[in-house]
Amino acid sequence: MNGDLKPISTGSEWSFELLEAYDREIARVAAGFGLDTYPNQIEVISSEQMMDAYASCGLPVYYHHWSFGKQFLSVEKHYKRGQMGLAYELVINSDPCIAYLMEENTMMMQALVIAHACYGHNSFFKNNYLFKAWTVADAIVDYLVFAKHFIAECEERYGLEAVEEILDSCHALMNYGVDRYRKPPPLSLREEQLRQRERAEYLQSQVNDLWRRTIPENFRKTGDKEERFPSEPEENLLYFIEKNAPLLEPWQREIVRIVRKIAQYLYPQRHTKVMNEGWATFWHYTLLNALYDQGRVTDGFMLEFLESHTAVTAQPSFDHDFYNGINPYALGFAMFRDLRRICREPTEEDRRWFPEIAGRDWLETLDFAMRNFKDDSFISQYLSPRVIRQFKFFSVLDDEREDELEISAIHDESGYQAIRHALSEQYNLGNLEPDIQVWSVDTRGDRSLTLRYFQRRDRPLADSAEEVLRHVYRLWGFTVRLETVDERGRVKWCHECG
Amino acid sequence: MSQIIDRRLNPKHKSAVNRQRFLKRFRRQIRKAVSDAVDGRSITDTESGERVNIPAKDLSEPEFRHGPGGRREIIHPGNKEFVTGDRVPRPQGGSGRGNKASNQGEGQDDFVFELSRDEFLEFFFEDLELPDLVKTRLAQVVSTKSVPAGFSKDGIPPNLHVVRSLKEAHARRIALTAGKRRRLRRLEAELEALLAQEAGPDPSAVEALEKEIARLKRHIGAVPFIDTLDLRYRNRIQVPRPTTQAVMFCLMDVSGSMDQFKKSLAKRFFILLYLFLSRNYERTDVVFIRHHTIAKEVDEEEFFYSRETGGTVVSSALVMLRDIIRERYPVQDWNLYAAQASDGDNWPEDSGNCGRLLEEEILPCLQYFAYIEIDNEYPLGLWQEYEKVAERWPNFAMRAIDEPSEIYPVFRELFRKRGVEG
Numbered sequence: 001m002n003g004d005l006k007p008i009s010t011g012s013e014w015s016f017e018l019l020e021a022y023d024r025e026i027a028r029v030a031a032g033f034g035l036d037t038y039p040n041q042i043e044v045i046s047s048e049q050m051m052d053a054y055a056s057c058g059l060p061v062y063y064h065h066w067s068f069g070k071q072f073l074s075v076e077k078h079y080k081r082g083q084m085g086l087a088y089e090l091v092i093n094s095d096p097c098i099a100y101l102m103e104e105n106t107m108m109m110q111a112l113v114i115a116h117a118c119y120g121h122n123s124f125f126k127n128n129y130l131f132k133a134w135t136v137a138d139a140i141v142d143y144l145v146f147a148k149h150f151i152a153e154c155e156e157r158y159g160l161e162a163v164e165e166i167l168d169s170c171h172a173l174m175n176y177g178v179d180r181y182r183k184p185p186p187l188s189l190r191e192e193q194l195r196q197r198e199r200a201e202y203l204q205s206q207v208n209d210l211w212r213r214t215i216p217e218n219f220r221k222t223g224d225k226e227e228r229f230p231s232e233p234e235e236n237l238l239y240f241i242e243k244n245a246p247l248l249e250p251w252q253r254e255i256v257r258i259v260r261k262i263a264q265y266l267y268p269q270r271h272t273k274v275m276n277e278g279w280a281t282f283w284h285y286t287l288l289n290a291l292y293d294q295g296r297v298t299d300g301f302m303l304e305f306l307e308s309h310t311a312v313t314a315q316p317s318f319d320h321d322f323y324n325g326i327n328p329y330a331l332g333f334a335m336f337r338d339l340r341r342i343c344r345e346p347t348e349e350d351r352r353w354f355p356e357i358a359g360r361d362w363l364e365t366l367d368f369a370m371r372n373f374k375d376d377s378f379i380s381q382y383l384s385p386r387v388i389r390q391f392k393f394f395s396v397l398d399d400e401r402e403d404e405l406e407i408s409a410i411h412d413e414s415g416y417q418a419i420r421h422a423l424s425e426q427y428n429l430g431n432l433e434p435d436i437q438v439w440s441v442d443t444r445g446d447r448s449l450t451l452r453y454f455q456r457r458d459r460p461l462a463d464s465a466e467e468v469l470r471h472v473y474r475l476w477g478f479t480v481r482l483e484t485v486d487e488r489g490r491v492k493w494c495h496e497c498g
Numbered sequence: 499m500s501q502i503i504d505r506r507l508n509p510k511h512k513s514a515v516n517r518q519r520f521l522k523r524f525r526r527q528i529r530k531a532v533s534d535a536v537d538g539r540s541i542t543d544t545e546s547g548e549r550v551n552i553p554a555k556d557l558s559e560p561e562f563r564h565g566p567g568g569r570r571e572i573i574h575p576g577n578k579e580f581v582t583g584d585r586v587p588r589p590q591g592g593s594g595r596g597n598k599a600s601n602q603g604e605g606q607d608d609f610v611f612e613l614s615r616d617e618f619l620e621f622f623f624e625d626l627e628l629p630d631l632v633k634t635r636l637a638q639v640v641s642t643k644s645v646p647a648g649f650s651k652d653g654i655p656p657n658l659h660v661v662r663s664l665k666e667a668h669a670r671r672i673a674l675t676a677g678k679r680r681r682l683r684r685l686e687a688e689l690e691a692l693l694a695q696e697a698g699p700d701p702s703a704v705e706a707l708e709k710e711i712a713r714l715k716r717h718i719g720a721v722p723f724i725d726t727l728d729l730r731y732r733n734r735i736q737v738p739r740p741t742t743q744a745v746m747f748c749l750m751d752v753s754g755s756m757d758q759f760k761k762s763l764a765k766r767f768f769i770l771l772y773l774f775l776s777r778n779y780e781r782t783d784v785v786f787i788r789h790h791t792i793a794k795e796v797d798e799e800e801f802f803y804s805r806e807t808g809g810t811v812v813s814s815a816l817v818m819l820r821d822i823i824r825e826r827y828p829v830q831d832w833n834l835y836a837a838q839a840s841d842g843d844n845w846p847e848d849s850g851n852c853g854r855l856l857e858e859e860i861l862p863c864l865q866y867f868a869y870i871e872i873d874n875e876y877p878l879g880l881w882q883e884y885e886k887v888a889e890r891w892p893n894f895a896m897r898a899i900d901e902p903s904e905i906y907p908v909f910r911e912l913f914r915k916r917g918v919e920g
Contacts (some may be wrong), residue, residue: 016502023500040500052512067559069520072513078613097503102718166518172560229851291605312738319577326575394577398588399569407584411579423573434562459568467560 005273007298014107019044022111023118028292032118034363035283038137039096042114050090050102056191057266058090058096061144063151063258065167091117093125093269095137108304111297115287118279127371128275130268131478140265141188147258154251166252169471170238170259175433177238177260178267200250207246233452234438237472238263240241246447247477256475271374271429278332284331285309300493315391331391335378338387339366349385380424385416395422400458439483448498449477455486469497522616528553528613532621533902537762540798542772548618551608559767569855618818619773626770626906646762653731667728674721676683682714743832744779744865746771750801751840753790753810758873761802764839765903767870771837774909779833785822789815795822812844812880813851820859829863836864842871842878842898849879851888868908869896 008021022044030037039060045053055072056062092098099117101110125131155163170177234240238260242253269276288305291297297305315330316322337355342350343365357365361448369382388411395409396416409415409422425431451472453461465482473480479498483491528872531550536604538549580586614619649662689707692699748768750761775782786801787793793814796804819836827834844852861867877898888894897908 016504020500023502041504042500042502044503045505045508048511049508055513055516064515064519066516066519069513069516070520070609072517073520074609077611158518164523168559175561199671208516234737248791315575317578318574319576319578323576326573380831391575392577393573393575396572396574396579396586397569398572400567403588404585405588407580407582407586408571410582412579412582415582419573422571425571426573434564436562440876453562455568457569459570460565460567462563464560465562468562469561 001343005295007301008296009107010298010300012106012108014105014110016044018107019101019110022107023114025291025296026111026115026119026287029287030107030115030283030296032290033283033286034367035119035123036127037119038094038126039095040118040122041096041098041100042118043098044101044103044105047079050100053090053100058092059144059262060092060094060464061148063148063167064155066164067171078089080281080459083375084209089113089117091121091138093131093135093137093265094140095120095126097122097125097137106304108301109308112284112288112299112305112308116280116284118442119287120283121276123283124272124276124279124370128268128272128374129372130271130374134268134457135265139189143261143265146189146192147262150197150254150258154255157300158251158393163255165474166255167259169474170256172468172471173237173241173475174259174263175185176436177236177263179236179239179264203243204250204254207244207248227490229441230438235435236260237438237451239439241472241475244441245476248475268374274332274335274375275370275373275378276332277329278334278336281309281313281329281333282336282366285337289473317392324457326391331387334387334390335382335384336366336369338384339369341386342384347386354382355386375427376424376429380420383420383423383457385411385413388416388419393423395419431456434459446479448481449476450481450483453482453484453485455492458486460484466495466497469495473497521613522557524557525554527556529621529624532613532618535767536622536769540781542798544775545615546618547612547614548614549610551610554609557609560644577740590768597686610895622769625676626766626902643737647733647735650725650732650733651730653733657731657733658800659730659732662730663728666730667724670725671718671721671723671730675718678714678718682711682718685711685714742833743781743783744775745783745785745827745834747785747787747800747822747834747836749787749789749819749836749838749840749849751790751810751812751843752788752804753843754806754808754842755810755843756872758843760839763872763899763902763905764870766902767839767868767899767908768837770866770905775833782838783827787815787818787822789818793818809845810840810843811848812840813848813855816852816855816860820855823863825861834837834864836860836867837871838867840869840871840880841873842881844878848882852880853883856884856887856894857890861887861894864893867891867894869894870908871896871898872903873900 009018019042023040051072053060054075061070074203088296090100097118099113099122101113105113111325125135125137131137141475151163226322230240230244238256241248242256242260245253245256248256288297288302292302306345313330314334315327316324340362342354342358342362343362346354353359369378373381391411392412394407395415396405397408399406409418411419435454435456436451439450441450442448449472453465461482461484469480469482476498479496482495483495486492528550531552532548534550535550632729649659656658685707689704689711692704692707746768750756750764752761756764772782772784784798786794786798787808788801789812790806791809791811791814795818815838823829823834838873856867869884873875880894884894884896895908897904899905899908
C-alpha cells in the first residue's frame with residue numbers, strides 16, 4: 001500500500017464514530033473531484049423501516065393508500081423468504097439530501113452507500129437540469145407533510161372510501177399528470193396551506209363560470225362557429241381535470257393536484273434511471289478506489305466492496321434465466337467509465353466518434369454530461385462503439401405483420417449508429433408511454449370529454465385502457481371517449497365510457 | 499458537513515395503516531382465501547398465520563400502456579451468434595425475444611402475501627359470525643385469572659387488611675417495648691421495696707428511681723400504636739387460567755353421502771370447538787372417530803380426506819367414544835367435550851340405541867356435547883331421537899346448518915356459560 005496514512009478501520013462492525021470518520025474521508029475525496037452536493041442527512045434505520053420506506057416510493061412521508069400496503073406486503077414477503085435483499089440504499093432528492101443506511105450492513109456497505117448515495121446521487125440531484133427544473137428539493141418534505149395532513153383531513157370529513165376512490169382514479173393517471181414544458185412554482189408548506197383555500201374557492205368559481213357560459217341553449221340562440229375547448233390539446237390530463245372537471249368538489253380538486261404535484265416531483269427520476277444510477281455507481285467506485293490508493297481502507301474492505309460492486313453491475317445476457325432487461329446500473333456505470341477512458345486514453349475510433357471530447361479533461365466532460373442530459377439524450381450522445389461491443393448489444397425488430405423477428409443490427413461497424421439510436425429511443429419516455437392527450441370537450445352539448453391516443457408504429461393500447469377510462473369518467477363525471485389516431489391522422493378506434 | 503441520525507428507535511410499522519387498508523379493500527378475496535386455507539390446515543393449527551393468494555388481475559392498478567402488436571425495435575445484450583438480417587421465430591408470448599414474464603406488470607401470477615395469526619383468526623371468525631366478546635376471548639393468547647396470594651406491604655387502601663395490620667402493629671409494639679417494660683417492672687419492684695424499708699427510704703435513691711421510671715414510661719408511650727410499616731394489604735396475582743386438561747372428540751359420519759362440502763363445514767365446527775378449548779385448558783387432546791357402519795379411531799388426515807361408502811350406524815361411533823373414555827380419559831382427570839357432525843343419515847333401528855347410549859353412558863361424563871346436522875332436508879330418526887335428548891340434558895346442543903355462519907349458535911350456550919365464569 002502506498003500513502004502513509006492508516007486505514008480508518010479494519011473490522012466489519014460499524015459504529016457512529018466510524019460512520020462519521022468514513023463520511024469525512026469520502027467527503028474529502030469527493031471534494032477533490034469537485035462533486036457539488038446538498039448537505040447530507042444520513043439516517044440509520046432498521047430493515048423494517050427500510051421496508052416501510054420502500055412501500056411509499058422512497059418518500060419519507062406519504063399519505064395513506066391501500067396500494068402502498070400492497071407494495072409493503074410484497075416487499076415483506078420477498079424479503080422474509082430471502083428472495084430479495086433490500087436495496088442497500090435509499091436516497092431522497094431533498095435539501096438536505098436524506099439517505100438511509102440499514103443497521104444490518106457491514107462497515108464496508110455503509111461506506112459504499114455513503115459514497116453512492118450521499119455523494120453520487122446527491123450531486124446528480126443537485127445539478128442535473130431535469131431535477132433543477134422540475135423539483136424543489138428544499139420544499140418537498142414540507143409539501144408531503146401538507147399532502148398527508150390534507151388527505152387525512154378529507155378522510156375524516158368525507159369518509160375513507162370517497163377519498164380512496166379519487167386517489168385510485170388519480171393514481172391511474174399519475175403518469176399523465178406531469179408538465180413537460182412549464183416550470184412549476186416552488187412549493188412550501190406555509191404558502192400551500194394559505195393558498196389552498198383561496199385556490200379552492202377561485203377554481204370552483206372558474207369552473208362554474210365555464211359551464212354557465214356554455215349551457216346548451218346558448219348554442220341554439222347564437223349558432224356561431226364552434227369554439228374549440230381546450231384551444232390546444234393538453235397532455236397533462238390531471239392538470240386539465242383539476243382545472244376543468246365540472247363536478248369535482250374543491251377538496252377533490254386539491255387531491256388531484258396533490259397527486260399531480262407528486263408525479264411531477266418523481267418525473268425526473270423516471271427520465272434518468274441509467275444516468276442517475278450510472279453516475280452514483282461510477283462515483284462510489286471511484287471514491288472508494290481513491291481511498292484505497294491513499295491507504296485509508298484495507299485489502300479486505302476492497303475485496304468485499306468489489307464483490308458487491310460486481311454483483312450490482314452484472315448484466316445477464318438476453319437468454320439467461322435472470323435476464324430482466326438492461327441493468328441501468330451496468331449500462332450507466334459502463335458509459336461513465338468509458339467516457340473517462342475516452343478523455344484519458346482515446347483510441348483512433350474514439351477520435352472519430354467523439355472528436356470534441358477525446359483527450360479532454362475527464363472531470364469537466366463527465367460533469368457536463370451529468371448536468372445536461374437525460375437517459376435518451378445521454379445515450380444518443382455518448383454511447384460508444386466500445387460499450388456496444390462490451391454489452392454485445394443487438395437490435396430485434398418485432399413487426400406484427402411479419403411471422404419472424406428480424407435482427408436489424410448488431411455490434412459491428414454498420415450497426416453502431418442504429419443500435420445507439422434504437423437504445424436511445426428505448427429510454428425515451430415519450431415512446432414508452434402511449435401519447436394520450438385531451439383533445440376536446442363538448443362544451444355545448446353533453447359535456448363529453450374526448451381523449452386522443454396518437455399512435456406511433458401502429459402500437460395498440462393494452463386492454464387496461466378501458467379500466468383507466470372508467471377512472472377518467474369518475475373524475476370527469478360525463479361521458480369520456482378515447483380515440484386512437486394513426487400516424488396519418490385518421491381516427492381508427494374509439495372507446496366510450498359513461 | 500453531513501449529519502448522522504439514529505432513526506432506529508423511531509416507530510416501525512409506518513405501513514401498518516396501509517396494510518389494514520389493503521386488507522379491507524380485498525376483504526372478499528381474502529375471506530375466500532382464508533376459507534380455502536381452513537380446509538387445508540389441521541384443526542389444531544391455530545397459532546400460525548396464513549399465506550394468501552389473490553389473483554393479480556383483481557388488484558392491478560390500471561394505467562395506459564402499449565399492448566402487444568405494432569412495430570417495435572428492442573435492444574438486448576449478450577449477442578452470441580446473430581448477424582444483421584437474421585430471422586428468428588417469434589417466441590411464445592409475442593413480445594420481444596428473451597422476454598419472459600417481465601416486470602411490466604403483465605405477468606398474471608397471483609399476488610401472495612402472509613396474514614398474521616391475528617388477522618387470520620379475524621377473518622375466520624368473520625366467516626363464522628362470532629360475537630365480538632367471544633372473538634376477543636378466543637383470540638387471546640393466554641387468559642389469566644386473578645387469585646389471592648397472601649399479603650403484601652404495598653397496595654391500595656381498598657385492599658387494606660385491618661386485622662392483619664393490627665396484628666403487625668401489636669407485634670411491633672411488643673418487640674419495641676419488651677425490654678423497657680421488663681426494666682420498668684424491675685425498677686417498680688425496687689421502688690416498692692425501697693419504700694417499704696423500715697429505716698425510711700433514701701430520698702435521693704427514691705428520686706432517681708422515680709425519674710428513671712418516668713423516663714421508661716415516656717419511652718414506652720412514645721412507641722406508636724400503629725405505623726405505616728404495620729400496614730398489610732391483600733395481595734392478588736395473575737395466574738394463567740387454563741390449568742387443566744381437556745379432550746375433544748370429533749365424531750363424523752364418513753359414509754358416501756358426506757361430500758367434501760359437508761366435511762368442510764364440519765371441519766369449521768371442529769376448529770371452533772378446538773379454539774375454544776385450547777384457550778381454556780392448558781392441554782387439549784383431540785381424538786378423531788369416524789364411522790360408517792363401523793367406527794374407527796383415525797388421524798386427522800384420514801378423518802377429513804378419506805371417503806367410504808355404505809350404510810351408517812351412528813351408535814358404533816358412540817360405543818367407541820364410550821370405550822375410549824373408559825380406557826384413556828378418566829372423568830376425574832379430564833374435561834370431556836364431544837362434537838359430532840353428520841348428515842342425519844342413520845340405520846333406522848339404530849337411532850334408539852344412540853339416544854340410550856348418550857343418555858345413560860356418555861352425557862353424564864361429558865362437559866358438553868355438540869351435534870350438527872348438515873343439510874338435512876327431512877329430519878330423520880337420529881334428529882328426532884336427539885331432540886328428545888336435548889330436552890333432558892342441558893349440556894347437549896344440536897343444530898341443523900347449511901352455512902358456516904350457522905355454526906356458532908350451536909356453541910352459544912357453551913360460550914355464554916364460560917363467559918360468566920371468566
